[in-house]
Structures are given as structure tokens and as C-alpha cells.
Amino acid sequence: MTAQIIDGKAIAKSVRDQVAAEVARRTAAGKPQPTLATVLVGDRPDSAAYVTSKQKACAELGMGSVSHHLPGDASQQQVEALVKSLNDDPKINGILVQLPMPGHIDEERVLQLINIEKDVDGFSPLNIGRLAQKGREPLFVPCTPYGCIYLLEQSGVKIEGANAVVLGRSNIVGMPAALLLIGRNATVTVCHSRTRDLPDVVRQADILIAAIGRTEMVRGDWIKPGAAVIDVGINEIADPTKKSGRRLVGDVNFAEAVEVAGHITPVPGGVGPMTIAMLMKNTLHAAEIQNP
Numbered sequence: 048m049t050a051q052i053i054d055g056k057a058i059a060k061s062v063r064d065q066v067a068a069e070v071a072r073r074t075a076a077g078k079p080q081p082t083l084a085t086v087l088v089g090d091r092p093d094s095a096a097y098v099t100s101k102q103k104a105c106a107e108l109g110m111g112s113v114s115h116h117l118p119g120d121a122s123q124q125q126v127e128a129l130v131k132s133l134n135d136d137p138k139i140n141g142i143l144v145q146l147p148m149p150g151h152i153d154e155e156r157v158l159q160l161i162n163i164e165k166d167v168d169g170f171s172p173l174n175i176g177r178l179a180q181k182g183r184e185p186l187f188v189p190c191t192p193y194g195c196i197y198l199l200e201q202s203g204v205k206i207e208g209a210n211a212v213v214l215g216r217s218n219i220v221g222m223p224a225a226l227l228l229i230g231r232n233a234t235v236t237v238c239h240s241r242t243r244d245l246p247d248v249v250r251q252a253d254i255l256i257a258a259i260g261r262t263e264m265v266r267g268d269w270i271k272p273g274a275a276v277i278d279v280g281i282n283e284i285a286d287p288t289k290k291s292g293r294r295l296v297g298d299v300n301f302a303e304a305v306e307v308a309g310h311i312t313p314v315p316g317g318v319g320p321m322t323i324a325m326l327m328k329n330t331l332h333a334a335e336i337q338n339p
């Protein structure tokens with residue numbers, strides 16, 4: 048059996064096209080342009096690149112973006128004052144604080160400050176708390192797990208009643224992904240670094256979401272035949288055949304898993320493009336809440 052490849056690039060493009068069309072419709076109707084504020088503290092090149100690509104996506108979809116860059120030695124008070132001013136600014140619909148922030152900043156306190164109606168990353172404790180409660184809905188779903196579920200749904204994978212295994216329990220991927228699956232009536236097992244007999248647990252999965260950051264750790268013989276495999280991992284390995292000398296691979300051994308799974312996401316081109324697409328969707332949603 049060869050799995051159906053889930054084309055994250057194409058599905059992300061369809062989300063972006065829908066967002067762009069709705070933004071154009073709203074602005075033509077005289078509503079304010081949906082606008083995202085990004086907050087970057089320090090000079091991590093990867094964080095700066097992520098922020099730039101989010102701003103570029105806003106421009107491509109007809110949305111505004113306002114960039115705030117504080118130096119790496121900015122104080123807790125300065126970061127908090129900036130977030131508070133963005134909360135109070137009616138022109139700003141969404142606030143994205145790029146993580147990780149420098150070690151001396153208490154991220155939790157900063158995330159707690161973001162007005163829930165502007166929390167487009169979905170990381171504030173209020174949004175996560177709502178996600179965890181039966182019968183409650185968060186205003187915003189964290190972008191990467193939202194992208195994972197969207198890929199499953201668009202690929203026609205039945206979530207209700209499925210045995211789902213989530214590898215990883217981080218606040219930004221594993222745990223919200225597990226909560227989303229429970230909310231869609233899957234039976235969910237969450238695995239982490241202390242889980243025993245991991246291959247045996249994974250073999251029970253009709254749906255597997257792998258988010259551990261371990262190069263190709265999940266082998267083909269861990270996969271239940273026909274399972275849907277969503278590989279969130281982004282790991283760099285040496286590849287002398289590439290000009291850069293490197294390439295990206297996931298947490299799943301794709302070459303092996305593709306022979307067993309029913310559906311599978313590639314790395315790159317699977318979950319990666321979904322994260323920014325869902326951020327754009329959330330930013331539009333924020334504008335819809337604030338300017339109905």
C-alpha cells in the first residue's frame with residue numbers, strides 16, 4: 048500500500064485564498080483592514096525570519112501588519128507596556144508575540160496580558176482553558192495544531208471514534224492537538240519522553256500526530272496499516288547532494304511510513320505551510336469579532 052500524500056502547500060493556499068477573498072470583501076464594504084501586530088524581542092535569526100514571513104503573508108492577503116522590535120535586553124516592563132498599548136489600539140486586531148523570548152522575560156506573564164480577542168496565536172491561558180473544557184470553544188485555536196486537524200478534515204480522514212496518538216505534549220503543538228482531537232470525539236493517547244513501549248502504543252493509532260523534534264524516529268513498522276500520519280517535526284540533517292549541504296526531515300521516517308500509512312504529510316510541504324495560513328485565518332477572525 049502506498050499512502051495518499053497530504054499536500055499541505057495546496058491546502059494552505061486554499062485557506063489563504065479564502066482569507067484574501069474575505070478580506071477584500073470586508074474592505075470593499077468599508078470595514079477597516081484586518082491588522083496584525085508582531086512583537087519580536089531580541090535578534091534570533093530564526094525568530095526574525097518567522098516574523099518576516101508572517102508580515103509578508105499579511106501583505107499578500109491584503110491585511111495590514113505593524114512590526115515592533117525590542118532589543119534583546121528589553122525589560123519585562125517594556126515588553127508588557129508594549130502589549131498593553133497594542134491591546135488598547137483599535138487599529139490592531141491580532142497580537143503575535145514571537146516565542147521564544149530572551150530568558151529573562153517571563154513569557155507566561157506576557158501571554159496572559161494579551162486581550163483574548165486579539166490572541167491570534169491562541170496561547171493565552173484563557174484560550175487554552177476553553178479548549179480544554181467540554182462544551183466550550185476557544186476564540187482562537189493555536190495555529191499549528193489547527194493546521195494538523197484541518198489537514199485531516201480536508202483529506203477526508205474520519206476523526207470521530209478513531210484511536211489517535213499524539214507524540215509530544217508541548218503547549219504549542221502536542222497538548223492543544225490532543226485537546227482538539229478529543230473535542231472531535233477521537234480517543235486520544237498522549238505520549239512523551241517517559242512513555243513506555245512507544246512503538247506498541249503508536250501501532251494502535253488510526254491517526255498519528257508526531258511532534259517530538261526527533262529525526263525520523265517513528266519507523267514504518269510502528270504504523271498501523273492505513274493510518275493517517277501527520278508529521279509536525281522539523282529536523283535538519285546533512286545532505287551532501289544539496290547545494291546547502293542540508294535538508295529538512297520530519298519525526299517520521301517518510302520512506303518507510305509511506306508504504307504502510309493511508310494518508311501522510313511530507314516534510315517539508317505538509318504541516319509547515321499550514322501554520323501561517325491558520326494565523327492569517329485567525330487574524331481575519333479577530334477582525335470579524337472586533338468589527339462585525
Ligand code: NDP
Pocket residue numbers: 191214215216217218219220221238239240241242245258259260261279280281282318319320322
Ligand atoms: P518541544 O521540544 O516543546 O516538545 C517535544 C515533546 O516531545 C515533549 O513533550 C517531549 O516529551 C516529547 N519527546 C521528546 N523526545 C521524545 C522521545 N524520544 N519519545 C517520546 N516523546 C519525546 O517541541 P515542540 O512541540 O515545540 O515541537 C515539536 C516539533 O515540531 C519540532 O521538530 C518543531 O520544530 C516542530 N514544529 C513545527 C511547526 C510547524 O509549523 N510545522 C511549528 C512548531 C513546532 P517531554 O514532555 O516528556 O519532554
